[in-house]
Amino acid sequence: MRNPIGLMLAVVVAAVVIAGVWFWTAAPRADAAPPQTIAARSADSLPPAAAKSAAKDDVETTAAVSQPVAAAPALAPAPAPMQAKSTCANPDALGVSRTVVIDTTGGPGFGFLQYKQFDFLTDKEVVLTFDDGPWPTTPAVLKALADECTKAVFFPIGLHTTYHPEILKQVAAAGHTIGAHTWSHAHLDSKKLTEQQAKDEIEKGFSAVKMALGTAPSPFFRFPALAHTQATLAHLESRNIARFSVDIDSLDFKSSSPDQVIQTVMTKLDKQGKGIILMHDLQKHTAQALPTLLRRLKAGGYKVVQMKAKEPLETLPEYDALMVKDMKVPAVSARPLSSVVQTVSQQ
């Protein structure tokens, strides 16, 4: 009697256990709900994307620190500056201490004289900028920068790029950043200019630089005489072009000697501690002052930051076409002069 009951009990227990195991193993399958998981994951991917777009809003991102063999930055897709540093023949060069990439969306402003938006330079950091070239004095500026393995931002005048496109190409080949500084150096706050003419000055300047270089410039702009209007600022903003003012004005255009340029820059810099330095590569005194000035920066513990644009500017096709049309007058004719102009009478 006991044995059959015991056997039945064992069978029941075994059945319960088997059913339990089956239920237990089957249950998670029902809970897995793969489509929900995928949906949840794709929803989860939104925060990183939002974070990414938030990071995009930062106008300044450290892309590379080109000090000698620093620890490899985890996110640094910038082997070029590192290579540039390694090819520097001068072991005591001023160099480039930091390279920043600018997201020009919305037309951010730099240089505290006018635009107090982005205080991205730390103590002792400077940005070298040169306006008004390209000019026959520019190669001397390029040589001084190359001797110190350092980089600058150039704001060429459109008209000058048509005179000396080969010099502007040298600026680009040396790895400097190139923006624009209007077509004819017009002061854009002038009452003589209509809004349209001011816009033309900006856009034709950029298209001229593009024509000289064969590639688009950076969306970096400096107003001649730093003279802007609300309309021109709005235009730059709509075109996602960053505007550059200044922190340290070298006043090189009215300096009577290279020494005076050096004194002006160093005095202001030692007082302010950092900043965007405005110079002119078409000024002879600046070209002459630069080797010593760069040495003084190095001796003073100053460090050069190179500013680059995240994306090149998309020039406007109508202004590119205008430049092509303007430049189409050939300098040399296919026909010999004597076949075109014949002297038929002479006294």
Ligand SMILES: [Zn+2]
């Ligand atoms: Zn200028």
